[in-house]
Amino acid sequence: MAVQILTDSTSYITKDIRSNLNIKMVSLNVIFNDESFKETEIDNETFYKKMEEKGIPTSSQPSVDELYDEMKSVVEKGDSLVCIFLSSEMSGTYTTAHMVKNMILEEDKDAKIEILDSRSNCMQLGFAVITAARAAKEGKTLEQVKQIAEENIRKSRFLFIPDNLEYLKKGGRIGGASALIGNLLKIIPILTVENGKTTVLKKVRTKKKAITNMIDRMISDITNYGLGEIVVHHINCFDEAKKFADKVKETLNVNVNICDIGSVIGLHVGPGAIGLVYYTEKKLR
Numbered sequence: 001m002a003v004q005i006l007t008d009s010t011s012y013i014t015k016d017i018r019s020n021l022n023i024k025m026v027s028l029n030v031i032f033n034d035e036s037f038k039e040t041e042i043d044n045e046t047f048y049k050k051m052e053e054k055g056i057p058t059s060s061q062p063s064v065d066e067l068y069d070e071m072k073s074v075v076e077k078g079d080s081l082v083c084i085f086l087s088s089e090m091s092g093t094y095t096t097a098h099m100v101k102n103m104i105l106e107e108d109k110d111a112k113i114e115i116l117d118s119r120s121n122c123m124q125l126g127f128a129v130i131t132a133a134r135a136a137k138e139g140k141t142l143e144q145v146k147q148i149a150e151e152n153i154r155k156s157r158f159l160f161i162p163d164n165l166e167y168l169k170k171g172g173r174i175g176g177a178s179a180l181i182g183n184l185l186k187i188i189p190i191l192t193v194e195n196g197k198t199t200v201l202k203k204v205r206t207k208k209k210a211i212t213n214m215i216d217r218m219i220s221d222i223t224n225y226g227l228g229e230i231v232v233h234h235i236n237c238f239d240e241a242k243k244f245a246d247k248v249k250e251t252l253n254v255n256v257n258i259c260d261i262g263s264v265i266g267l268h269v270g271p272g273a274i275g276l277v278y279y280t281e282k283k284l285r
Contacts, residue, residue, distance in 0.1 A: 001112075003136040003145045004074045006083045008062065008093055009039045010264050011126040012233075021133035024070055026062040028091065028264045036060075039264045044236050047263040048271050056167065059264045061093040067100045071113060075104060080112035080142040084129050084149055086121040089196035114146045116153075119196040121265055123231045123277040124158040131279075152228075156279035157221060158193045159214045160233060161207065163272025165189075190214060211244060214276050215251060222252075226281030230254060233275035235261045241274055248276070 007013070009027040018025060027038040030047065032054045039059075042050075051057065074081045088094040094117045101113045118125040132149035140148070162168060188210045192201045201217075204210050218230075230248060234241035238258070245256040261273070 002079045003142050004079050004081050005133045007129040008085050010086045010121045011129050013126045023133050026066050029060045030057045030263045032057045039262050061091050075111040082145050083115045084118055087119050087196035088117045120193040124156045127279050128152040154283045154285050158277045160191050160275025161188055161210045162269050167270030228279040230278040231257045231259050233259050233261050235266045235273045236271040
């Protein structure tokens with residue numbers, strides 16, 4: 001009996017990696033007033049053009065039917081399943097998956113399904129999924145795969161900076177007065193995700209200082225805890241992300257991949273945002 005891995009689209013794991021590691025995925029959705037899309041069906045360029053024209057959309061979790069079909073297809077074959085989803089503080093996907101699991105267990109009491117709350121999104125979620133999928137491919141047991149994913153969650157950090165605070169304000173992620181004052185004073189918050197929620201790690205005056213601070217924090221972490229892997233995130237600012245990745249690579253002499261952030265997380269942060277996700281060899285928390 002093999003162990004299969006299921007995640008959601010906000011992990012932003014590339015198609016090549018998903019294919020190589022046999023990672024299954026369900027998609028969240030973006031909803032404008034007059035149309036809606038699966039996140040996986042709309043590219044960033046198209047999405048942000050629509051957002052300029054139509055305003056900031058809302059997002060929604062995968063449907064019960066989609067989760068049921070994906071989860072059921074695994075256990076029907078006699079395989080077990082580890083599901084790893086974005087933070088339950090940010091989406092109902094995790095809670096709905098538990099409901100679907102109970103539906104499946106009513107039909108098949110021997111079904112083996114574990115559901116984990118990554119307490120984050122983007123490649124902080126993605127790295128937990130990837131390390132779990134590697135373990136599954138190596139033939140590790142359901143419990144071992146689950147444990148490896150949980151350990152990665154405790155080893156990872158996500159640091160990012162928005163280009164401006166307007167999207168965070170409109171999305172309810174930062175207060176209106178704070179966003180207004182921040183934009184006027186050109187204050188740039190370095191954001192992180194802890195306990196499942198977006199929080200401010202530090203405030204600086206320039207993007208250059210913010211990038212330096214993110215690298216300094218990463219160096220401090222890996223000096224104390226060792227280094228696993230690193231990825232640089234961006235929203236529609238590849239050239240800037242490339243410069244950032246080159247700086248990280250030059251500092252640490254390691255490979256640094258660049259990864260887009262899609263529409264569901266992007267609608268809360270806005271274009272021009274740049275970020276850094278990494279995990280360590282030993283536990284950070």
